[in-house]
Amino acid sequence: MIQRLNSGRRILTYPAVHPCENIAPETLLISLIALSHNICSYKSKFNASNKRNALEAIRQIGVVRVFLEEIRDGSSGLPDSTILSFSELHLALQKFQYLLEDCTRDDARVWMLMNSERVADQFRVLIRAISTALDVLPLDNIHVADEAKEQVGLVMRQTRSFRFEVDRDDKRAVEVIKSVLVGFEKRVDPDRSELKRVLDHVGYRRWSRCEKEVRFLESEIGFENVREGKREVRMLSSLTGLLCYCRCVMFETVDGLPGLRPESKSSSAVVSFLNVEDFRCPISLEIMTDPVTVGTGHTYDRSSIMKWFRAGKPICPKTGERLKSMGVVPNLALKRLIQQYCSENGISFGDSGRRRSRDIGRTIVAGSLGAEEAMKMAAGFLSERAAGGTVGERNKAAYEIRLVSKTSIFNRSCLVEAGVVPHLLKLLEDMESQENAVAGLLNLSKHSKGKAAIVESGGVDLVVGVLKEGLKVEACQHAAGTLFYLASVEEYRILIGENPRAIPALRELIRNGSDRGKKNALVAIFGLLTHPANHRRVLAAGVVPLLFEILASFDSEVLVTDSLAILATLAEKPEGAVAISRCKALDLIVGILNSSTSRAAKEFCVSLLLALTANGGHNVVALLVKSPSLMGCLYSQLSEGTSRASKRASALIKALHEFQETRSSGPVNRVLPQERFVHVR
Known part of the structure; x- marks a missing residue:
């Protein structure tokens, strides 16, 4: 009976449903007690904003929970007249649970802060809904102690009198953020002490906390871009730019694993040991968005296997075995792994072809002027750190460049124009920074200006050097991927082919590399073959x-x-x-x-x-x-x-x-x- 929270819902949405019409009052009562108990458990969780409103609402619902338990313990039966009140109360408590889930999320604190007015309004509306539901409860027909009834009456009076307003500290933090965003638009560097106060207010004292919200905001932008109105894209983009700037500038270190990898949970560790090829549909070879399993135990993307069945093929595509039934079972565990893999690698999950083309279009430009100038400032800061910082600062700058350049064409353009390419090439010889530097170059090589900057800075020979003698397998495969993108330009194909170490190094990666390394080496060779003279070199190798x-x-x-x-x-x-x-x-x-x-x-x-x-x-x-x-x-x-x-x-x-x-x-x-x-x- 308890409405389970929908993990796939959008933030600040409340998909609550009415209980069924024929439900027994006793069943509804048990569900109400469970719901109120869950809501009260949020008292111990951190609220980055609307703390006072959340605690007051939880306190009042706690009193209601005690009253409901009194009814459960003291009544042998409930009249049908309680169903209306219980149903409305159940609906309101569901919405409360969704609201508190959003308020305590650790990856959306700045976004919730910027929506403080809207959240305060929701607290006000929902607490009034609870009061209204209790108002129609037939107390005279319920056998419960008078003290409990008085407590409920007190809650009803308090819900009408309590003013759910935005906290003063929240208002000050919002004003600082708005001021910083206006400053970005005017190309004014923000006051870092002010930014630190805002980050402390929402509890972002570590790099990984800031990074998690950047990912959340980027996913929200993706959702908003498929809506007709796109009402919130500008603010979401501006906040993404702000938090990217904070992540790059305000934190000296990346907390987590050695090698500057963000903090990961156990599930992340599982993903790191899986091969992306395991996520591809055997029919379409694309990463699955809705994996389903057929009778033989093999898994396919739903759209692909359904198309296969509609073509009159009642067999398993992998084994050729005739299926007794063409029914499929959703593979939810695999879907969660794929979602996490996509999230951790900057890949949009579940995009149709139309959606992908829109995403590509939106990454060419920033979503707002504030986001644009924030990224330019961050790129300039990273370029300076990569050039002249300490060993740790250079390594962190290389990692930030790697991360920022992964998701946006606009970001790549800002980084190239800030002059990061020559600094990354120098870092290829640094043991600590090599992997992050070559990964950043791989991302920047996808941009036309990035390709030119790499080649003009003498980068081909340096990248080939990493391919041949890289300190880690990952560095070698990133180098091969960089050569693949460089090979899309005719004159660069010639240059790479004439390098005596390039094709033999690609051959060795095919021989000894990981599957991803082999894949990168194969596509690089395929790209080089577009130049006729490279045929002979590939054969000779x-x-x-x-x-x-x-x-x-x-x-x-x-x-x-x-x-x-x-x-x-x-x-x-x-x-x-x-x-x-x-x-x-x-x-x-x-x-x-x-x-x-x-x-x-x-x-x-x-x-x-x-x-x-x-x-x-x-x-x-x-x-x-x-x-x-x-x-x-x-x-x-x-x-x-x-x-x-x-x-x-x-x-x-x-x-x-x-x-x-x-x-x-x-x-x-x-x-x-x-x-x-x-x-x-």
Whole structure:
């Protein structure tokens, strides 16, 4: 009967519901006592604002709880006439519980402070609702001590007379915040002593407390941006800028684990040991937003598996086993892990394509002038600290740059313009700061100005040095990711390819790195292959055999797909086709084409086989025509594959037919005319 708090609700919303009409008064009474007991437990919790109002409301509800317990203990039965009063009281107490939950949240204290007037109004409205519910309670029909009735009467009088107003200290803190935000808009540095008083008022004496609210505010901005009105985006953005500034400037150290990682709970430790690939749907390869489990025990994103079922496939995509039922069970534990992973890594959870495009658009500019100037000031401060601070200050600056640059294109622009790139490059040689510095460079390399700043500051050789000799695996994989983004520019692809250490270092990361490191190295190589001269360098580095090791192990479908993309690109040139043919793995490629659930992997398989028939000679075609399952796979691509996969499958089918038709009439000069070859892009 007790309404459980909805963990997915928005803050300052109260989704309370009326009890059902036919509920017994005794059942409703038990639920009311439990609710009031829960509310009274909030007395010991910290309220950053509206302390006086919260304590007074809890005190009055405590008196009501005693009265309700008296009714429970002294009455053998309750008249039906109590249901109306109990129902209204139940509704009000539910809302009270939601309100107190928000008031005691440790990640929304500044936001609740800025909403002090609204919160005080809610206390006033809800306490009046309790008074009204008690007013219609038929006390004459309830057997309870007169003292208890008098206590309830006293509460009713007090609820009408008590003035739920904003605390004076709250008002002063709000005025300071508003003044600082106006100062930001005018490019005036805030008074740090004033900021410290505000932070002390809300209990933010540690870096991690400030960081938690930044994450909360960013999530609220995401919600507001999909609303039509977007009424609160400006204030939310301004407060985010303010707290980012405070996090960077007001705290000397990052509390938590060594290496400047924020304080984490046990669940965070669990997330750190999981691979993000475990969060991807085996069908779409995207991070799941609504994971569900089918009868075989395998988990998929709900939208993907439902689409699979609607296509008339009552089987498990991973095992091929026919399902007795197409019912699915929500995997709530996995969903919570994914939500936490996304929160800790700055990834928006549950975005549709439309939502993602909006989020990208909003990160190009700040949500308000105050947020814009606050970030510029913070970027300037971080640049100075990264350049000339103590060892600890430089390391913290590198970590802050890493964190700030992760979530916003605008933030990256501010940091690049503040001149942080040369300072981060110098920190690559610092044992304490290397990982944070290269992670910051990775984020900044996603910005066009960031790419230019890295290359113009001589950063390619320094990043390659970290890739080859990084002190931590994480530093190596961040370096590979940086090279991938730099390789999106033609002249930088040439520069990276000409570095004699770059491609061999990427090869070693493929051989010995983590799954994330291998992924970054593979996509970096794929990006480099867009420049023709890098084909020869990749082949000379011995990358091809490693790619087939990945295909044979099939530990990760994402890595398999990336490996196939590289092989298909290499096979476009005769020397690449020859190197691939030497590995004698045609059966392996056909097997992946037959078994993979990834449309992208299947398309790359077809592209690879098509390129091999064009550039690998008659021996390749002769082996392919002997494969009993190949033709069926190719025909399935005609109807199930992408338009490109369908065209390439059609070309490959024609090539195989031509080979079979001409075997009896003599050799042919070309298995597949050059103009039929479709290049992989």
